[in-house]
Amino acid sequence: MRLPRFEYLEPGSIKEACDLLSTHGDDAKILAGGTDLLVRMKKGLLKPKIIISLKALKELSYIKKEDSYIKIGAKTPIADIIASDLIQKEAKALASSCEKTGAVTIQHYRGTIGGNILQDNRCHHYNQSAFHRSGRQACHKDGGKICYARDESDRCNSTCQSDGATALMALNAAVTLVKKDKKRTIDLVNFYSNDGIMPHAMEPNELLKEIIIPLKGAKSAYHRLACRSAIDYPIVCAGVLIKPDRKNKIRDARIVVGAMGRSPLFLAKVSSSLKGKSINDTNAFKKASRASMDSAAAFAVHNIGASLEYRCQMVSTMVFRALEEAARSAIKAEQ
Numbered sequence: 001m002r003l004p005r006f007e008y009l010e011p012g013s014i015k016e017a018c019d020l021l022s023t024h025g026d027d028a029k030i031l032a033g034g035t036d037l038l039v040r041m042k043k044g045l046l047k048p049k050i051i052i053s054l055k056a057l058k059e060l061s062y063i064k065k066e067d068s069y070i071k072i073g074a075k076t077p078i079a080d081i082i083a084s085d086l087i088q089k090e091a092k093a094l095a096s097s098c099e100k101t102g103a104v105t106i107q108h109y110r111g112t113i114g115g116n117i118l119q120d121n122r123c124h125h126y127n128q129s130a131f132h133r134s135g136r137q138a139c140h141k142d143g144g145k146i147c148y149a150r151d152e153s154d155r156c157n158s159t160c161q162s163d164g165a166t167a168l169m170a171l172n173a174a175v176t177l178v179k180k181d182k183k184r185t186i187d188l189v190n191f192y193s194n195d196g197i198m199p200h201a202m203e204p205n206e207l208l209k210e211i212i213i214p215l216k217g218a219k220s221a222y223h224r225l226a227c228r229s230a231i232d233y234p235i236v237c238a239g240v241l242i243k244p245d246r247k248n249k250i251r252d253a254r255i256v257v258g259a260m261g262r263s264p265l266f267l268a269k270v271s272s273s274l275k276g277k278s279i280n281d282t283n284a285f286k287k288a289s290r291a292s293m294d295s296a297a298a299f300a301v302h303n304i305g306a307s308l309e310y311r312c313q314m315v316s317t318m319v320f321r322a323l324e325e326a327a328r329s330a331i332k333a334e335q
């Protein structure tokens with residue numbers, strides 16, 4: 001598989017990158033590590049005329065604590081996030097999700113956190129070579145009118161398999177997007193669009209600058225299941241956050257299930273059901289885990305890795321393990 005022809009541009013500043021995006025719009029694509037983008041281009045799923053590389057933009061790579069937030073530059077390598085004491089201590093769900101992303105080569109060599117949360121949705125009917133896809137009618141994501149994953153579906157049901165997106169949504173993170181003369185910050189629950197073709201609310205002339213995680217004195221955890229333990233995407237994953245009060249009752253909880261729908265699923269009602277429960281109430285965790293499974297099952301289709309039935313059942317296990325781990329960390333921090 002060969003890359004299609006394109007023009008390569010390497011801006012020297014964020015401003016220059018925004019100017020180029022504004023000039024070229026839909027014709028251009030940003031290149032961070034390229035581990036998602038270049039694979040899609042080689043498969044003929046994407047043919048941008050212009051590639052705008054972030055290679056020279058060192059100012060987009062940082063992890064810092066500012067006021068009561070952690071701020072991470074979009075081009076920060078996955079390996080730097082794993083190595084950060086701040087992230088390991090204050091945003092464990094993100095650290096764990098990065099440790100499990102892809103393989104060491106992706107974490108250390110090229111993969112960035114921005115590229116991770118902006119990677120395209122996937123589906124085993126679509127993420128195939130051009131030759132494979134040429135043997136059948138185009139589906140919605142390929143510009144056609146059918147969906148092989150769900151009969152009669154009038155839309156694309158491809159799945160968001162980003163580890164980072166699920167963990168960051170559990171941490172209640174937001175992203176800052178910049179374009180020529182404009183900047184906006186949007187939380188991840190509203191950023192993901194639930195549309196398999198355009199999975200997030202990025203405009204073609206926008207650049208992801210920063211990820212912002214609020215520090216709430218809470219504990220978080222992330223668990224996932226993949227067919228192989230390395231070089232593989234999650235087939236189901238869960239990120240959770242628990243904030244206890246002084247009496248060890250849960251004051252705030254967030255449960256997010258990933259790899260089960262077009263975007264990570266923030267289960268607001270199930271999360272609220274944990275409020276007021278004791279931090280070591282195993283029965284409450286089991287009940288919330290089963291409810292998470294029921295909610296997630298409404299969205300998923302059989303289009304990645306294992307069977308749909310297996311993935312649905314494993315939602316409960318992933319959520320339960322994550323809740324137990326976050327609760328254990330909260331109890332340990334109290335002692």
Ligand SMILES: Cc1cc2nc3c(=O)[nH]c(=O)nc-3n(C[C@H](O)[C@H](O)[C@H](O)COP(=O)(O)OP(=O)(O)OC[C@H]3O[C@@H](n4cnc5c(N)ncnc54)[C@H](O)[C@@H]3O)c2cc1C
Nearest residue numbers: 032033034035036037102111112115116118162163208232
């Ligand atoms: C074998 C293999 C296994 C993988 N396993 C996993 C896995 O287990 N979990 C997982 O989550 N991912 C996995 N991935 C996907 C991918 O490698 C990682 O998510 C990686 O972190 C993507 O980062 P990148 O910098 O290489 O992204 P790129 O490929 O450079 O970019 C991805 C997308 O984001 C856009 N983009 C990137 N940065 C910006 C920015 N600052 N502003 C605007 N747009 C931007 C690009 O235009 C592109 O559309 C895997 C990939 C491979 C090839």
Ligand code: SF4
Nearest residue numbers: 123139147148156157
């Ligand atoms: S979910 Fe359906 S429309 Fe979307 S990529 Fe898969 S087969 Fe195509």
